[in-house]
Amino acid sequence: MELKPNVPEGPLAEKWDKHRFSSKLVNPANRRKHKIIVVGTGLAGASASATLAEQGYEVSTFCIQDSPRRAHSIAAQGGINAAKNYQNDGDSVQRLFYDTIKGGDFRSREANVYRLAQVSNNIIDQCVAQGVPFAREYGGTLANRSFGGAQVSRTFYARGQTGQQLLLGAYSALSRQIKAGNVSIHSRQEMMELVLVDGKARGIVTRNVITGKLETHAADAIILATGGYGNAYFLSTNAMASNVTAAWRAHKKGAGFANPCFVQIHPTCIPVHGSFQSKLTLMSESLRNDGRVWVPATPGDTRKPASIPEEERDYYLESKYPSFGNLVPRDVASRNAKEQCDAGKGVGTTNLAVYLDFADAIHRDGKETILKKYGNLFQMYEKITDSNPLYEPMMIYPAVHYTMGGLWVDYNLMTTIPGLFAIGECNFSDHGANRLGASALMQGLADGYFIIGTSIANYIGSTSLEEVSGDEPAFSDATCGVKDRIKALLNSSEGGPEGKLSVDEIHKELGLLLWDYCGMARNQEGLEKALSLLPQIQEKFWSRVYIPGTGDELNQSLERAGRLADFLEFAEIMILDALDREESCGCHLREESQTDENEAKRDDANFSHVAVWEYQGKGARPHLHREKLTFENVTPSQRSYK
Amino acid sequence: MSTKSIDLTLEIWRQKDSKSKGDFEKYSLENISTGMSFLEMLDVLNENLTGRGLDPVAFDHDCREGICGMCGAVINGIAHGPEPETTLCQLHMRHFNDGDILVIEPFRSRAFPIHKDLITDRSALDRIIQAGGYVSVNTGGTPDGNAIPIPSATAESAMDAAACIGCGACVASCPNGAAMLFTGAKISQLSLLPQGQPERKERAMAMVTTMDKEGFGNCTNERECEAVCPKRVSIANIARMNREFVKAALLG
Amino acid sequence: MACSGFLLILFLCSHAAGNATLFSSVALFQAYADMLHSHPLIVSMFSKGLLLVFIIHIVTGALLFLQNRRARSQGYKVQRRAVKNSQASATMIYSGLTILLFVLLHTYVVSFGNHKTIGETIVNLFSSFFVSIFYIVSFIGLAIHLSHGFWSMLQTFGINHPRYNSFIQRLSYLMPIFFLLIFGSIPLLFLFGTGQ
Known part of the structure; x- marks a missing residue:
């Protein structure tokens, strides 16, 4: 595997312009002769499908849900960043670039991040033109709010439903292209395998989850927009169907997987409350704009929050980080919450929670104002916990939220497999070791609306692509492989459920292993232990999982089992990656590598690289490649939010 | 937030596929924590059914945060259940009482054919x-x-x-x-x-x-x-x- | 539905105005009726127009009922409404049928009955307790029909604005009560012998 980042030469600010100029184009009349497959209909997938179809390509789009409108981008609450500087508070492309790369703890590629900041402004314009009802000031101009990790107000929002509104915007553009006949939409289809012909990505095998039927689809290029792998932990803020399968299939066919250990743990989630819990709910980070985080100053204090006087409260973020206070980046906030709970100051029934208190903000701005900003979040919180944040502080705890790692891509967002592209959360490219709030929406739409079109044209324009019909042996081989796999999954279910385990039981076990040893804080001993325990869970899965029903029907247990099987394999590179990266950076805290103040300590001399894993076959230890990160425009500094 | 345990009787519409004729099946569930969401209660039922070698109830769900719009069923005659402004995934069991009988039916409309159990084509x-x-x-x-x-x-x-x-x-x-x-x-x-x-x-x-x-x-x-x-x-x-x-x- | 309903409400208004003369005296009512009948063209145009509007209202209502039943071919095992006080809207077809029955009988008696003067017919008619009760029950049906129909008509016309909604809400209660009082008090008047 050869890692060629293909970053254009020249000054940072001119790279994207230069690249667009030097990229090959495809004549508009020829575009319809080229078929593109897009897997996933989140922000990245839907926007890419719509844009490529508008440009004239024949697009086939796949999603696992019943409608492309339901992808998990829809759940993003807080907002989307852009360097518009509408607030005249000193923002610029350069500053958004700097904040993002610093927020990512200098583990991302300068050129990609700069391009992201450059196109961020176009995204806002595009979404406004689509009819996205962003919040407005009374004068009619777009409103902004501030967000963690930034000192300027650059986040655009639509109540607490920004992801929903942006996704519905992209979905509407996609719907328009479906109507026009330029996109064929295949919903309730799960990608099961990637098909390579002559070393290039030329097709996919999908399973219709309603009928169980396997289908093959051929194309000239394939774009994966299949999101992140946070559900490896079982409990996460991801949707239930979010999975690593598509990316993992690609990985096993030769796509490098970058930085799999970079998993963001979001600080403001509703705490776990029982073993039956199926997922965690995030409360938007924007709450930290007005909420104050605190714990009782004395460990073991079980009084009600209201009866703990001011001087016996520890507003630990404000005291520790005076300049950023409650708005420190996510990883810092999460780690500190864990630290407080580990010190016995946690609150709630499980003692695994901290308070997020709005009393001061309500006192200062009035109930009305606070409800206008956070009303729907408060309502959501109350629905789940039966407690109203207007009268009682919220309880929050960190939860797995976003995965910065993903398929390795070059500047064109192409993976190490020619013709296979990865966009959105599915790739690794822009967030380094930690993603700033309101940047995921920005990246998804930047990739889909404004970047992938150039890449696809360049690839098709510069590659000789043989005609592929889908009848080639590669396709039937892949289909057979998928069939065998389904058979293998169902194998252990023969003979009934006695003594067997359900898919979720095993998934919970994997989740707990990862959370304990490869979660918020990691150390060599724990990671090695996890690595030694993992094969046992894998073995348990293949020998004892019970899946009712067959593969030829709607079978939700089978769907989950297939995804878990991939998570179980994937977990290995996650742990290996965390083990290999003997430094702390961003969300990846190695307990061995901390400053005297217990802050993450980077090791730029040895780890200023992207770790890219190459699959070596079943049972073989994956091979690690390194893409060296060079910083010509910023000087990596020790992050400090004090 | 105090949680307790309740026992429920469920009557759920079971339909093998779009062509089959469906019918209601009765299940009893014990020790359901009132802190659970409705879908988590169905998860428990499904784990239970799976453990007994029976076909679990198919139902649509995804984000479980009330925003994707994937989930939905009619509970005792009311779509998404008795709580106003609540999707099924955000409906919590504390709104039900010990001994309740819950009739769970798929969304019905000529325009929404049923795929299986509670899953419809929208x-x-x-x-x-x-x-x-x-x-x-x-x-x-x-x-x-x-x-x-x-x-x-x-x-x-x-x-x-x-x-x-x-x-x-x-x-x-x-x-x-x-x-x-x-x-x-x-x-x-x-x-x-x-x-x-x-x-x-x-x-x-x-x-x-x-x-x-x-x-x-x-x-x-x-x-x-x-x-x-x-x-x-x-x-x-x-x-x-x-x-x-x-x-x-x-x-x- | 809404358009024909609107015309029917207009008709109700004029009918109520005409009938209100009965509160003064049967003679005045008779004079009013005679006056109307002295313009045969108006009477025939109005009655035919009214018949047409009625038929449109009934046919569209029936079509709607059937179409809607088809759109929801399979009902729920548990039948419950999420809206409180939804009896009026849920029973439009039944209150409508009650009104239809009433209209048929009423026009038969008034127009094709024995050929006395209209005034005498009225006096005779309401001297019967059961007829009076039937009329009053029908008017209650009408009021229920209107209580949903009037608001529903405005909603269908797109008249829904936060500034006027509470006014519309009140009007959709008051209007049926108004018609119920006007129409319903006539049989009462005669039943208790105060009409003359």
């Missing part, structure tokens, strides 16, 4: 959007976001309508199986905003026509849709759609 809603629920702009070349000021109140009203999650509860609860609230919400959002003006008439005509073609019923203003809508989308949006449609039909 793609008709997608086709309504495809008929015109968009602003015809291509990517790129759009004016600056602040080029057209939009009064805050207008943006808020548009957002009220845009909050629709497309779950289909409005259709399921409507005695006529109408999709007027869903369609009205999208038409409203775009007719309120300046960006939606150029295609305003064509959009209203096309979306309403598609809605009828897909086999949804007519509105007789029963207000059931609004009452079960998890996002409190108002029937004022249906009134606006009617205005838009009449204007488009009369004035072309």
Whole structure:
């Protein structure tokens, strides 16, 4: 595997312009002769499908849900960043670039991040033109709010439903292209395998989850927009169907997987409350704009929050980080919450929670104002916990939220497999070791609306692509492989459920292993232990999982089992990656590598690289490649939010 | 938040596939924590059924945060259950009592054929959007976001309508199986905003026509849709759609 | 539905105004009726027009009912409404049928009955307790029909605005009560012998 980042030469600010100029184009009349497959209909997938179809390509789009409108981008609450500087508070492309790369703890590629900041402004314009009802000031101009990790107000929002509104915007553009006949939409289809012909990505095998039927689809290029792998932990803020399968299939066919250990743990989630819990709910980070985080100053204090006087409260973020206070980046906030709970100051029934208190903000701005900003979040919180944040502080705890790692891509967002592209959360490219709030929406739409079109044209324009019909042996081989796999999954279910385990039981076990040893804080001993325990869970899965029903029907247990099987394999590179990266950076805290103040300590001399894993076959230890990160425009500094 | 355990009897619609005839099956569940969500309760039932070698109940769900619109069923006659402004995934078991009998049925409408158990095909809603629920702009070349000021109140009203999650509860609860609230919400959002003006008439005509073609019923203003809508989308949006449609039909 | 309903409400208004003369005296009512009948063209145009509007209202109502029943071919095992006070809207077809029955009988008695003067017919008619009760029950049906129909008509016309909604809400209660009082008090008047 050869890692060629293909970053254009020249000054940072001119790279994207230069690249667009030097990229090959495809004549508009020829575009319809080229078929593109897009897997996933989140922000990245839907926007890419719509844009490529508008440009004239024949697009086939796949999603696992019943409608492309339901992808998990829809759940993003807080907002989307852009360097518009509408607030005249000193923002610029350069500053958004700097904040993002610093927020990512200098583990991302300068050129990609700069391009992201450059196109961020176009995204806002595009979404406004689509009819996205962003919040407005009374004068009619777009409103902004501030967000963690930034000192300027650059986040655009639509109540607490920004992801929903942006996704519905992209979905509407996609719907328009479906109507026009330029996109064929295949919903309730799960990608099961990637098909390579002559070393290039030329097709996919999908399973219709309603009928169980396997289908093959051929194309000239394939774009994966299949999101992140946070559900490896079982409990996460991801949707239930979010999975690593598509990316993992690609990985096993030769796509490098970058930085799999970079998993963001979001600080403001509703705490776990029982073993039956199926997922965690995030409360938007924007709450930290007005909420104050605190714990009782004395460990073991079980009084009600209201009866703990001011001087016996520890507003630990404000005291520790005076300049950023409650708005420190996510990883810092999460780690500190864990630290407080580990010190016995946690609150709630499980003692695994901290308070997020709005009393001061309500006192200062009035109930009305606070409800206008956070009303729907408060309502959501109350629905789940039966407690109203207007009268009682919220309880929050960190939860797995976003995965910065993903398929390795070059500047064109192409993976190490020619013709296979990865966009959105599915790739690794822009967030380094930690993603700033309101940047995921920005990246998804930047990739889909404004970047992938150039890449696809360049690839098709510069590659000789043989005609592929889908009848080639590669396709039937892949289909057979998928069939065998389904058979293998169902194998252990023969003979009934006695003594067997359900898919979720095993998934919970994997989740707990990862959370304990490869979660918020990691150390060599724990990671090695996890690595030694993992094969046992894998073995348990293949020998004892019970899946009712067959593969030829709607079978939700089978769907989950297939995804878990991939998570179980994937977990290995996650742990290996965390083990290999003997430094702390961003969300990846190695307990061995901390400053005297217990802050993450980077090791730029040895780890200023992207770790890219190459699959070596079943049972073989994956091979690690390194893409060296060079910083010509910023000087990596020790992050400090004090 | 104090949780306790309750015992329930469930009567669930079981249907093998779209061609089979379905029927209700009775299950009893014990020790359900009131801290669970409704879907977590179904998870427990399914784990239980799986452990007994029985076919688990198929139901749609994804985000479990009340925003993707994937989940939904009719609980004791009410779409998404008894709590107002709540999707099934956000409905918690503390709203039920020990010994309750819960009848769980799929969303029913001619336009929503059943795939299996509680899973229905709501793609008709997608086709309504495809008929015109968009602003015809291509990517790129759009004016600056602040080029057209939009009064805050207008943006808020548009957002009220845009909050629709497309779950289909409005259709399921409507005695006529109408999709007027869903369609009205999208038409409203775009007719309120300046960006939606150029295609305003064509959009209203096309979306309403598609809605009828897909086999949804007519509105007789029963207000059931609004009452079960998890996002409190108002029937004022249906009134606006009617205005838009009449204007488009009369004035072309 | 809404358009024909609107015309029917207009008709109700004029009918109520005409009938209100009965509160003064049967003679005045008779004079009013004679005056109307002295313009045969108006009577025939109005009655035919009214018949047409009625038929449209009934046919569209029936079509709507059937179409809507088809759109929801399979009902729920548990039948419940999420809206409180939804009896009026849920029973439009039944209150409508009650009104239809009433209209048929009423026009038969008034127009095709024995050929006395209209005034005498009225006096005779309401001297019967059961007829009076039947009329009053029908008027209650009408009021229920209107309580949903009037608001529903406005909603269908797209008249729904936060500034006027509470007014419309009140009007949709008051209007049916108004008609119930006007129409319903006539049989009462005669039943208790105060009409003359």
